Amino acid sequence: MSGIRLKHKGWVVVADGEKALFLENSGTPDKPALRVFNAFEQPNPKTAAQGVDRPGRLSDGMGSAHRSAVQETDWHRLAKHEFAHEVAAVLEKNAQADRFNQLIVVAPPVVLGELRKSMTKAVSDRIVAEEAKDLTRHPVRDIEKMLFG
Secondary structure (H helix, E strand, O other): OOOOOOOOOOEEEEEOOOEEEEEEEOOOOOOOOEEEEEEEEOOOOOHHHHOOOOOOEEEOOOOOOOEEEOOOOOHHHHHHHHHHHHHHHHHHHHHHOOOOOOEEEEOOHHHHHHHHHHOOHHHHOOEEEEEOOOOOOOOHHHHHHHHHO
């Protein structure tokens, strides 16, 4: 993804469905130096650990003895979606306060898609690059190398 130039004080958000890192470029566009200034996590165990229930059943019609199973709720996936909405809300609040003018968003494809749906125009207009990867467990130095070369 090299070739991206992030202005001084531009932001990078690295998120997955459980963790978000907010980084700011304290360097220059030619020599970026990312530093974490905010991070938060949400515990999100697998669906099986969040509660196991038998799938629900629906009757196929009046007088019918046949009943169909209903797909079980994926609590893990729902929590990822909710977390993406929370990250987008934090970005919105900071965009409205004009705390950043450029933004790079890095997240796995599903989370990135959910972030896009949740972002307002005030945030999406500031996006200069997106990367569909999970880098939340990488050190900041590695994130810099992957984003800026």
